[in-house]
Amino acid sequence: MSDDLEPETLALHTGIHRSQFNEHSEAMYLTSSFVFESAAQAAARFSGEEPGNIYSRFTNPTVTAMQERLAALEGAEACVATSSGMSAILACVMGLLSAGDHIIASRSLFGATVSLFTNILNRFNIQTTFVSATDIDEWRAAVKVNTKLLFLETPSNPLTEISDISALSAVAKQANAWLVVDNCFCTPILQKPLELGADLVIHSATKYLDGQGRVLGGAVLGKRDLLMDGGIFGFLRTAGPTLSAFNAWVILKGMETLKIRMDTHCAHAIEIARWLEAQKSVSRVFYPGLSSHPQYELAKCQQTAGGGIVTFEVKGGKEAAWRVIDNTKLISITANLGDAKSTLTHPATTTHGRISQEARDAAGITDGLLRVAVGLESPQDLKADLARGLLS
Ligand SMILES: Cc1ncc(COP(=O)(O)O)c(C=O)c1O
Numbered sequence: 001m002s003d004d005l006e007p008e009t010l011a012l013h014t015g016i017h018r019s020q021f022n023e024h025s026e027a028m029y030l031t032s033s034f035v036f037e038s039a040a041q042a043a044a045r046f047s048g049e050e051p052g053n054i055y056s057r058f059t060n061p062t063v064t065a066m067q068e069r070l071a072a073l074e075g076a077e078a079c080v081a082t083s084s085g086m087s088a089i090l091a092c093v094m095g096l097l098s099a100g101d102h103i104i105a106s107r108s109l110f111g112a113t114v115s116l117f118t119n120i121l122n123r124f125n126i127q128t129t130f131v132s133a134t135d136i137d138e139w140r141a142a143v144k145v146n147t148k149l150l151f152l153e154t155p156s157n158p159l160t161e162i163s164d165i166s167a168l169s170a171v172a173k174q175a176n177a178w179l180v181v182d183n184c185f186c187t188p189i190l191q192k193p194l195e196l197g198a199d200l201v202i203h204s205a206t207k208y209l210d211g212q213g214r215v216l217g218g219a220v221l222g223k224r225d226l227l228m229d230g231g232i233f234g235f236l237r238t239a240g241p242t243l244s245a246f247n248a249w250v251i252l253k254g255m256e257t258l259k260i261r262m263d264t265h266c267a268h269a270i271e272i273a274r275w276l277e278a279q280k281s282v283s284r285v286f287y288p289g290l291s292s293h294p295q296y297e298l299a300k301c302q303q304t305a306g307g308g309i310v311t312f313e314v315k316g317g318k319e320a321a322w323r324v325i326d327n328t329k330l331i332s333i334t335a336n337l338g339d340a341k342s343t344l345t346h347p348a349t350t351t352h353g354r355i356s357q358e359a360r361d362a363a364g365i366t367d368g369l370l371r372v373a374v375g376l377e378s379p380q381d382l383k384a385d386l387a388r389g390l391l392s
Pocket of ligand 1: 084085086087110112153157182184185203204205206207216217218336337
């Protein structure tokens with residue numbers, strides 16, 4: 001497939017391997033294992049002498065199709081799919097790092113990522129230093145001789161802070177470390193971290209790539225040698241958090257509409273963000289597409305639009321935030337994001353509820369903060385729904 005095709009075309013025409021039936025919609029291969037023609041072929045497949053499928057924990061044609069489509073969209077040499085976004089992050093760490101290695105990570109990360117780095121990796125003597133998402137000097141100062149990985153999300157969850165990928169790629173190169181970017185909020189439609197110097201991109205495919213809140217999935221993308229020889233694929237194949245064929249098929253088909261969905265999510269989100277800024281009971285709105293966003297200029301260089309997530313702080317703390325949530329009739333009270341249906345979350349007591357108060361304070365996750373993942377409904381209806389619980 002030609003590299004110069006537009007993303008909406010790539011999303012429809014890559015990863016297609018038709019069976020003998022010449023089906024138009026991609027087939028789903030629900031099988032745990034694959035049959036060999038002879039003992040010699042089985043041995044050749046296992047030794048790697050002959051390419052081909054063996055067992056679906058290793059590879060599966062539907063998963064391969066999903067990987068090819070996402071790789072085409074991200075402009076990546078290779079992609080390995082995982083059972084969730086968290087297992088994509090775990091695969092990077094387990095594939096590339098050893099006990100005694102050091103990670104530098106943004107303080108503004110999804111709560112489970114913070115928990116993985118602090119509560120779990122610590123036990124395996126992999127230490128993490130958390131730094132400001134936006135202050136490059138802090139990243140530079142945190143580099144140690146054993147630093148192997150720099151990890152960030154941009155825009156971050158939930159405050160939509162923007163990290164400078166190119167500048168941090170330079171820091172990583174100087175430190176002889178890998179830069180890993182969680183591109184979940186933007187998707188390759190809005191931002192391509194590999195082009196900006198990241199070594200690896202990870203995705204929670206659970207979010208916009210599926211786009212309708214149906215399945216969990218994840219992916220790691222980057223150079224083939226880093227993914228295949230660097231140990232990431234080896235970890236997944238051995239330890240098992242690979243993507244199921246069913247979930248891969250749902251995500252493969254979900255990606256077909258990614259471009260038009262992202263365009264609509266962004267158009268609706270900016271409208272909601274501007275409207276929230278005008279509400280008396282809202283003290284702050286965090287949205288990279290607003291000129292009031294502290295990294296608005298950087299976001300304009302790095303992303304093609306602001307994304308679908310709008311975070312805002314209401315006056316009156318948790319009580320006021322919960323009032324907004326409990327008065328909605330349309331927007332779903334759920335922790336997921338990237339769904340066609342809008343979702344509303346109180347990060348301090350849900351997605352970030354398990355990290356310490358100290359870490360929440362440092363990350364700026366206040367009790368009055370709400371995150372709306374703006375869906376595909378009419379923005380007018382969404383505004384009316386949010387207005388029900390906002391004090392005028
Ligand atoms: C930015 C970000 N990264 C990673 C994850 C983890 O993804 P998953 O739930 O698919 O494991 C999430 C989940 O909300 C997320 O928001």
